[in-house]
Amino acid sequence: MNLNELTISKAHAGLKAGDFSAEELTRACLDRIKKRNKDLNAFIEVDEEGALQAARNVEIKTPLSGIPMGIKDIYCVKGWECTAASKILKGFKPPYDATAISKLRDSGTVLLGRTNMDEFACGASTEHSCFGPTKNPHDLARVPGGSSGGSAASVADDMCLGAMGTDTGGSVRQPASLCGCVGLKVTYGRTSRFGVMAMASSWDTISPFAKTTEDAALILQEIAGKDPKDSTTPDKSVPNYTEALTGDVRGLKIGVPKEYFGEGVEEETASKVMEAVRALEKAGAILKEVSLPNMKYAIALYYIAMPAELSANLARYDGIRFGRKPSDTGEDLMDYYRNARTEGFGEEIKRRIMIGTYVLSAGYYDAYYKKAQQVRTLVIRDFDRVFEEVDVLCGPVSPYPAFKLGENLDDPLKMYMADLLTIPASAAGIPGLSVPCGKSSGGLPIGLQIMGRQFDEETVLQVGDAWEKIRG
Numbered sequence: 001m002n003l004n005e006l007t008i009s010k011a012h013a014g015l016k017a018g019d020f021s022a023e024e025l026t027r028a029c030l031d032r033i034k035k036r037n038k039d040l041n042a043f044i045e046v047d048e049e050g051a052l053q054a055a056r057n058v059e060i061k062t063p064l065s066g067i068p069m070g071i072k073d074i075y076c077v078k079g080w081e082c083t084a085a086s087k088i089l090k091g092f093k094p095p096y097d098a099t100a101i102s103k104l105r106d107s108g109t110v111l112l113g114r115t116n117m118d119e120f121a122c123g124a125s126t127e128h129s130c131f132g133p134t135k136n137p138h139d140l141a142r143v144p145g146g147s148s149g150g151s152a153a154s155v156a157d158d159m160c161l162g163a164m165g166t167d168t169g170g171s172v173r174q175p176a177s178l179c180g181c182v183g184l185k186v187t188y189g190r191t192s193r194f195g196v197m198a199m200a201s202s203w204d205t206i207s208p209f210a211k212t213t214e215d216a217a218l219i220l221q222e223i224a225g226k227d228p229k230d231s232t233t234p235d236k237s238v239p240n241y242t243e244a245l246t247g248d249v250r251g252l253k254i255g256v257p258k259e260y261f262g263e264g265v266e267e268e269t270a271s272k273v274m275e276a277v278r279a280l281e282k283a284g285a286i287l288k289e290v291s292l293p294n295m296k297y298a299i300a301l302y303y304i305a306m307p308a309e310l311s312a313n314l315a316r317y318d319g320i321r322f323g324r325k326p327s328d329t330g331e332d333l334m335d336y337y338r339n340a341r342t343e344g345f346g347e348e349i350k351r352r353i354m355i356g357t358y359v360l361s362a363g364y365y366d367a368y369y370k371k372a373q374q375v376r377t378l379v380i381r382d383f384d385r386v387f388e389e390v391d392v393l394c395g396p397v398s399p400y401p402a403f404k405l406g407e408n409l410d411d412p413l414k415m416y417m418a419d420l421l422t423i424p425a426s427a428a429g430i431p432g433l434s435v436p437c438g439k440s441s442g443g444l445p446i447g448l449q450i451m452g453r454q455f456d457e458e459t460v461l462q463v464g465d466a467w468e469k470i471r472g
């Protein structure tokens with residue numbers, strides 16, 4: 001076995017025992033990147049020198065010490081460029097680290113480089129990137145999912161042992177599912193968003209990818225907690241996540257929302273996921289069918305509320321405060337702004353800015369934005385109600401396995417439907433885990449989604465880990 005194929009927990013044991021060095025581990029990842037990145041386009045920049053130097057100097061003090069990780073190109077990393085895969089930010093070098101990055105550095109993590117993504121995290125296929133699309137390691141003709149597709153593909157292809165992504169409406173869980181690795185969307189506020197470019201501020205979460213649930217728990221352990229620089233992180237103690245991984249689900253109540261197995265969900269996906277849920281039942285969990293009746297409005301409310309927040313957040317990219325100067329500065333200030341944004345933003349971003357601006361404008365605010373907020377409350381209440389009866393919810397992550405490159409590109413609404421099963425948890429701010437649970441007849445990975453109560457990552461991880469132990 002090559003070192004880059006190890007899990008974080010196995011690599012940590014090897015590093016501690018002195019079986020190999022962090023430099024050897026980092027070199028194994030760099031070799032894999034050299035071999036595979038031409039095909040996958042998962043990394044858009046590799047900091048070979050920085051990574052090797054960090055590996056040479058590392059002292060093994062936490063489970064992440066000496067562990068090479070990929071970082072989505074939306075995190076400010078001092079010394080690196082950060083572009084959110086947008087032309088408008090080409091050449092931008094943030095002068096500071098995001099909180100998650102400084103925490104990873106403190107734990108001794110080796111930061112390998114920037115991973116590809118949809119522009120400003122808007123997309124479900126990583127095709128909306130100014131660096132070109134990332135390919136799915138299981139089939140180069142297919143998408144890795146998005147928006148954190150580069151992070152998902154790099155972990156699934158053993159280019160790194162873990163990676164950071166962001167999940168606003170599914171951008172960690174869905175690509176993890178399509179690439180066949182683990183993705184954990186944390187509770188809104190569990191991790192600090194400081195220093196990560198904002199997409200939709202009341203939805204964004206700083207969330208990790210890994211090869212196993214245990215590894216995801218190890219990463220979360222290092223990055224979770226209150227940050228005075230992000231007022232949405234509460235002063236709530238951070239539990240010991242690996243202690244929750246007992247492998248025991250006896251007596252645990254698993255809700256199976258019927259909407260997650262209904263319209264729009266491919267039969268093979270639904271049945272594979274149901275097999276995993278049944279296996280958990282055999283291991284002693286108690287299944288209960290539940291319903292989230294307002295979930296059918298989740299996509300609609302998201303594609304109103306998210307663009308509203310996005311358009312406000314992206315207003316700062318005007319070519320003066322942030323963003324590149326336009327090649328033609330025009331006659332006056334309006335020309336300047338218009339040209340900077342016309343040149344700098346891609347099609348999907350422009351579409352969302354227009355939708356967002358429209359739903360916030362006078363006369364339409366009540367009909368769209370306010371209504372969407374009210375419907376969000378209904379979705380939250382659905383979850384509150386079912387979590388009075390069950391400990392977690394299980395269903396598929398994505399309605400179908402990885403689709404072909406280009407397949408949904410000309411049909412935004414079709415692309416948005418990929419988020420059908422991930423957006424509800426995002427609306428409610430609850431944690432969700434994506435764990436591989438088999439393959440389609442075409443050989444493509446399928447993911448099981450486990451959702452839990454706010455700040456109850458422990459139970460979500462417990463169930464994911466128990467499933468992995470059953471699956472083997």
Ligand code: GLN
Pocket residue numbers: 121122123124146147166167168169170171172199306419
């Ligand atoms: N696919 C969703 C979108 O396009 C989710 C993106 C995300 O979570 N960042 O908005």
